[in-house]
Amino acid sequence: MFSKKQENGEGTEGIPAPGSDFLELIYHVSREFASALDLRTVLQRVVFLSMKNVGAKSGSILVVDDLGKPVESVIITGEHVLDNTTQQLRITMDKGLAGWVARNRQPVLISNTNKDERWLRKKYASDVEASSKSAVSAPIMVRDRLVGVMTLAHETPGFFTPDHLNLVQAIADQAGIAILNARLYEESQRQARVMTALAESAAAITGSLDLEDVLLRILEQVSQAMNVQAVALALIDSKTDELVFRASIGWDRSSQTEIRLPRGSGITGWAAREGNVVIVQDPKTDPRYDPEIEHRTNLHHIKALAVAPIRSQGEIIGVLEAANPLAGYFDPEASMVMRGIGSLAGTAIRHAQLFEQLQSAHQRYRELFEDSIDPILVTNQKGKIVEANRQAILRLGYERDHLTGMDIGQIHLFDKNKIDPDFQALSNSATISYESTLKTNNGQVVPVEVYARQVTIEDSTFLQWILRDISERKSLDTLRQDLISMVYHDLQSPLANVVSSLDVVETMLPDDESIRSLIAIAIRSTQRIQRLISSLLDINRMEAGQTVMECQWVDPGNLVKEAVEIVMPFVENKKQNLKTVLPQDLPKLWIDPDMIRRVLINLLENAVKFTNQKGLIEVIVGYRQSEVVFTVKDSGQGIPENERERIFDKYTRLNPQASPKGLGLGLAYSRLAVEEHGGRIWVESEPSSGSRFIFRLPVNNKTKRSD
Structure with a gap:
């Protein structure tokens, strides 16, 4: 496109004027841009082609997001592409030429950079010296939306002309669509990577219900997805509101024993308190940095740290830590990945905790069931015995295999007023109690008090029957009844004679108040004994269903x-x-x-x-x-x-x-x-x-x- 003389900086003739040659140039440039989708590749092609077509010796392009903040960049000097340049170019958006172009949405031609205050006199890594230059800079726009800024430079002052500026702007206009498409493609790829990582994490994390295994799986997924040197997981102790570190990979395990941190302490504690993902590229410069992290790891230097809260049903139950990415820095999708795995981890941890509690409850029930001093039988809804505790086997005298399979009605007599043949009375989970007799294998009949209720075991409904031996109570009741009968029959007649005698004595006493008082006390006492005896007799009769009233x-x-x-x-x-x-x-x-x-x-x-x-x-x-x-x-x-x-x-x-x-x-x-x-x-x-x-x-x- 250019003559040899122009390419060497000796003149500017040969730049296509508006017309067929110009359109052909723009057409070829746009095709070159469209042939790639990787953002960094597209940026390098834009700069290289722009430098080639205007004869520039160096160039840069800075891509910004919707808020105008730099997100990606490329700097090229000669044939060399510089690395990690975004941070270098950020200052130009604040104080330099690129920032002025971005704010004013106008292209700029500078004949001598030393005479323009918008040009920052700062050497790049490959610059020989900060000398006078000629520069052009143009905004990259797509439908009134600022995509970025491209700047080209030549070491000869006055090299660029307005024709160069027009060409750069035309190239920038074509580059805008390519850059925007590349950004959308990169974002879609990033989303795909995140979704893939989360899908893989979900499949791995939810593959177990053992809590310790779940914690280890979570850390393995974080380590794999984030590609870091060390990961750790802490859960919140609800009693002390402290973070307790439960598992780690890459951490010095000898110093990891029962590490506790108050919620809100350091970067990790802050994430647990605020519920936000934290990505810190240099933790030691962060005011929230806690030196305790150095003691928890065997790492000589914390290059970068990512912390995400672990949530379950909206509640923060812990945090994930990822330290020292092997690439040296965290990718833009790091926050999304950490947040996603934190959510997955919360659900998996809660399920594992609930399963652990359920297992513990089942174990406690099993221990109580087996160690109970009362015989306990468990039947299905039809009354078939499916389980019996140790005491039931011992008291009933059956082998376990024989007892399981028998009908509960073969073991004891139902109270038909409380238990119906279909056991519907037990369907509301209320306990029903009644007295019955237990029939053992050797023919012995034992009085028992039965407590029957519906229970749920491992999502299935059963009936539980507790058969409490009341032989001693029945013996005591019999002894009391015998005593009451003896008291009534043996004392009633003599006591009646005493009362009659006291009545006769009272009529024969002289008017001595002290003597009459003593007789009155004796009469009241005998009357009280008579009432007690009558009450004992009436209690027995009423309990037996006999009529005792004379109304x-x-x-x-x-x-x-x-x-x-x-x-x-x-x-x-x-x-x-x-x-x-x-x-x-x-x-x-x-x-x-x-x-x-x-x-x-x-x-x-x-x-x-x-x-x-x-x-x-x-x-x-x-x-x-x-x-x-x-x-x-x-x-x-x-x-x-x-x-x-x-x-x-x-x-x-x-x-x-x-x-x-x-x-x-x-x-x-x-x-x-x-x-x-x-x-x-x-x-x-x-x-x-x-x-x-x-x-x-x-x-x-x-x-x-x-x-």
């Missing part, structure tokens, strides 16, 4: 007055205040007066026992919704919430060492007697504020029950 119409107010009169000596003895609230218009009740009187006496005696000296006891009777409501309120210490149902069981006494003595039958009798009348009894209590025992009796009980 008649009774004024509830009179019943309360009688009960109060009986316990009043005990109230006066403790200097307590007993207050009654009895409305005048209470309806009569169809009840057994002796049974309900004993209920009131039991409640009042308990109130006297548990109320301090000079304390207040209240008896309140009311009528609402066709029921008469009795309330006995004391000012004692109250009853714990978890004991308020249990106190109505037989032989139950709260804190038997500290509380007043008793058999624990009064409240059990009271509940049975009230329920026998179609009523309900319960207790309300607040700590240190006393208790309120309340029972209700229906007014129209006569129409509902027959005597």
